Amino acid sequence: TENTGIELVGTDKKTNSVTTEQRVMKQDTKHNHLIVVSEDKEESKPEVSENHEKSDFTELANRHENKKSDKNSSENSINQKNNLQNNPKSDEELLVESELVQQELDKLKKLKEETEENQTETASFNKWKITPNVAPVTMNSLTQGSSVSDNFIENSKETQTTLSYGMGFSYAVSKKFNIRTGINKVSVGYNTNDVEIYAATDTKDMLSNAVNINFNNTSENIVVRPENLFSTQSEFSPSTGKINQQIGFIEVPVELSYRLLDSRFGIELIGGMSTLFLNENEVSVISNGMSTVLGEASNLNDVHFSTNLGIGFKYEIFKSFEASLEPMFKYQLGAFSKNDGNFKPYILGLYTGLSFKF
Numbered sequence: 001t002e003n004t005g006i007e008l009v010g011t012d013k014k015t016n017s018v019t020t021e022q023r024v025m026k027q028d029t030k031h032n033h034l035i036v037v038s039e040d041k042e043e044s045k046p047e048v049s050e051n052h053e054k055s056d057f058t059e060l061a062n063r064h065e066n067k068k069s070d071k072n073s074s075e076n077s078i079n080q081k082n083n084l085q086n087n088p089k090s091d092e093e094l095l096v097e098s099e100l101v102q103q104e105l106d107k108l109k110k111l112k113e114e115t116e117e118n119q120t121e122t123a124s125f126n127k128w129k130i131t132p133n134v135a136p137v138t139m140n141s142l143t144q145g146s147s148v149s150d151n152f153i154e155n156s157k158e159t160q161t162t163l164s165y166g167m168g169f170s171y172a173v174s175k176k177f178n179i180r181t182g183i184n185k186v187s188v189g190y191n192t193n194d195v196e197i198y199a200a201t202d203t204k205d206m207l208s209n210a211v212n213i214n215f216n217n218t219s220e221n222i223v224v225r226p227e228n229l230f231s232t233q234s235e236f237s238p239s240t241g242k243i244n245q246q247i248g249f250i251e252v253p254v255e256l257s258y259r260l261l262d263s264r265f266g267i268e269l270i271g272g273m274s275t276l277f278l279n280e281n282e283v284s285v286i287s288n289g290m291s292t293v294l295g296e297a298s299n300l301n302d303v304h305f306s307t308n309l310g311i312g313f314k315y316e317i318f319k320s321f322e323a324s325l326e327p328m329f330k331y332q333l334g335a336f337s338k339n340d341g342n343f344k345p346y347i348l349g350l351y352t353g354l355s356f357k358f
Contacts, residue, residue, distance in 0.1 A: 126357035131168040131182075131324065133353035136161050139188035139247070139345055142331075146341030147299065148243055148283070149211040151226055152192050153341050160189030164349055166251070176259050180272070184251040187280060188347060189244065196227050196238040197285050212299040212338055213283050219294045224285060241287030245297060248280025255308055266314035274306045274330060299338035306330040306347070314355075322355040 138159045146152035166184030173179060200209070200223045209223045224243060255272025281296040310328035317323055330347045 126320065127172040129168075129170040129172070129178075129322075129355045129357045131170065131353040131355040132166075133168055133182075133184070133324075133351050134163065134165040135328075135349040135351040137164045137186060137188060137347055137349040138162070139190055139347050142344040142346060143342050145343035146192060147190075147212065147245070147297065147336055147343040147345070148192055148341070150341045151210065152195070152243075155195065155226055156193045158191045158193060160191065162187045162189055164251075164351075168253075168353065170257075170355075175262060178257045178259075178268075180253065180255040180257060180270075182253060184253070185248070186251050186276070186347070187246065187248045189246050191245075191286075192243040194227050194240070195224050195243050195285070196240055197222060197224050197287055198238040199223070212297055213295050214298045215295040216293065219292065222285070222292070222294060224294075239287040241285050243294075244284050244286055244291070246280060246282045246284075247297075247300065248278070249276040250279055251276050251306075253308060257312060264316045266312075266316075268312045268314065270308070270310040270312055270326065270328070272308045274308055276304050276306060276332075276335075278302045278304075299336045301334055301337050304332060304334040306332050310351075320357050322357060324351070324353050324355060326351040326353075 138161050140159050141157070144153060144157075146155065146157070164184050164186040166182055168180060168182035170178045170180045200221050209225075211224060215222070227240065251274050253272060253274040255270055257268045257270045259266055259268040261267040278300055281300055282293060283295055283297055284291050284293045286292075308328060308330045310326050312324055312326040315323045328349045328351055330349070332345045332347065335345055336343060
């Protein structure tokens with residue numbers, strides 16, 4: 001025998017002799033099954049193993065199913081196409097569908113823009129702001145009163161424009177609301193006109209000098225009166241002039257601002273209150289171009305408050321720098337302990353500043 005086949009030797013029962021019937025079984029390397037080859041002249045047939053027959057049958061069945069599935073898919077596509085061709089949609093239906101699609105696209109576009117805008121605002125949102133400021137300010141009264149004495153209610157008054165300066169601090173609670181505070185030095189001046197001044201020589205004149213002034217040692221005998229109350233029979237010739245008051249405060253405001261217009265140019269409403277600490281109090285008389293200090297007002301409180309209301313205009317110069325202009329009205333509460341002249345003061349200011357945001 002050889003490695004490629006097996007030789008079989010059989011015995012013939014009739015002749016009881018050994019016959020040589022050789023069969024060689026060779027391996028078919030291509031189909032991986034055995035073929036029996038006979039030396040007889042009969043036609044040899046391949047014998048296929050059972051396992052391979054099942055494998056080939058399964059493969060053929062799968063191929064048949066795949067072709068059938070592909071055929072069905074093609075038929076479905078053709079049927080759908082035929083249905084669309086046989087049942088075309090009307091123009092109105094197509095128009096409605098087109099409008100619905102456009103509405104959905106618009107919604108998605110708007111949502112994307114809002115998201116991008118919110119991201120941009122969040123990225124560039126600075127909460128803290130420091131603002132050095134300066135303002136021309138003036139003090140006046142809502143009524144025709146006098147803080148010096150009720151004797152001067154009918155006298156004409158005039159205000160002096162002075163300066164306020166300080167530092168402001170702001171914290172943004174949101175893009176619209178800001179809490180503000182700071183510290184300012186405020187000085188105001190106020191004149192009472194048409195006053196006659198003379199030096200008293202007796203106690204009677206000095207006691208009749210009913211004004212809210214604490215006179216200093218060098219001016220305690222000076223009498224100030226309205227012109228129409230002066231006695232023409234006095235042997236002294238009076239001087240005419242005006243009473244000048246200089247009042248100063250340290251102001252600590254606490255305010256809330258609401259931004260109406262939020263762009264490079266902004267507009268905001270401002271409201272709040274201030275606590276004011278008296279640090280300057282001087283009363284003098286001015287006559288013939290000369291000023292004489294009388295003392296200080298006796299009816300000024302050391303601490304008082306104000307209610308603040310204003311409007312702010314902002315302009316963004318750079319991302320972190322902003323210029324501001326703020327007209328403010330500040331009504332004084334409890335500034336004077338004795339308002340014999342029904343004096344109701346307020347302060348007007350035009351605050352300007354350059355803010356640094358971070």
